[in-house]
Amino acid sequence: MARKKQLTKTPEQRLRECETHLYFLWDERRLYQTEPDRYKNIASHLRILVAEHKPARSLLMAMMQHYGFAYEVQPPGPPLHPFERAIPMVGWRDDPIQIALAKKTEAALGDPQKLATVLEREAALRRPVPFPEYVEKGLAMYIAPHDYSFRDLVLAVAQQIGTSHEAPSVDEPIVQAQTVIIGGHESHIAALIVFADTVIHVGKKFLEHVIENHGYRLRHFKQTEAPGE
DSSP: OOOOOOOOOOHHHHHHHHHHHHHHHHHHHHHHTTOGGGHHHHHHHHIIIIIOSSGGGOHHHHHHHHTTOOOEEOOOOTTSSSSOOOOOBTTGGGOHHHHHHHHHHHHHTTOHHHHHHHHHHHHTTOOOEEHHHHHHHBEEEEETTEEEEHHHHHHHHHHHBSSSOBOSSOOHHHHHHTTOEETTEEHHHHHHHHHHHHHHHHHHHHHHHHHHHHOOOOSSSOTTSOTTO
16 A cells, blocks of 8 residues: 655644644633543643654644744742742652752751751742743652653553543552542642643743734634633
């Protein structure tokens, strides 16, 4: 059988597809409130948008690069945390700097002055993280001894228990995560939903960018409606 010729899509076509999948993700996230199994579809759209094995195939990532849009995820801070902290990254438990800080924090407990000094050092590590790095290295979940980046988590859910594929076996850490409940959600799904909200927000900002700078006209979201709302 003759090999079928492949035709390259134009950036304009891929941009329209990007909006389509952002809209599907937004809609599945909305429906998730009353239909929890929607997480399966959420994982699949996240995979297409930001977590494909080859970065150039991650639709939102590729379009952001093509249209010159950069986004940085800001580190968390008060009032959600008692002190300002850096964004947790995969591998931090083996990072000598983090290990040393943890030991100093433990040693300073009970001494407010020493503890304040240690926390200032930790706060100094805070930095905005470029969105591609956040996807690739941001810590989504830790099930000892395994770290899951947001990309790792999306792929695990999408390929093993999502609509992309229902595998006959599942990662043991994912099974373990199902026993940990956070805010009424299994912990791996809770992390997935938080990440979905971040991707929707970044997608909203990207669409605003291409509307303003490249004359893009929305097809699914209303022109007067913020995509992430």
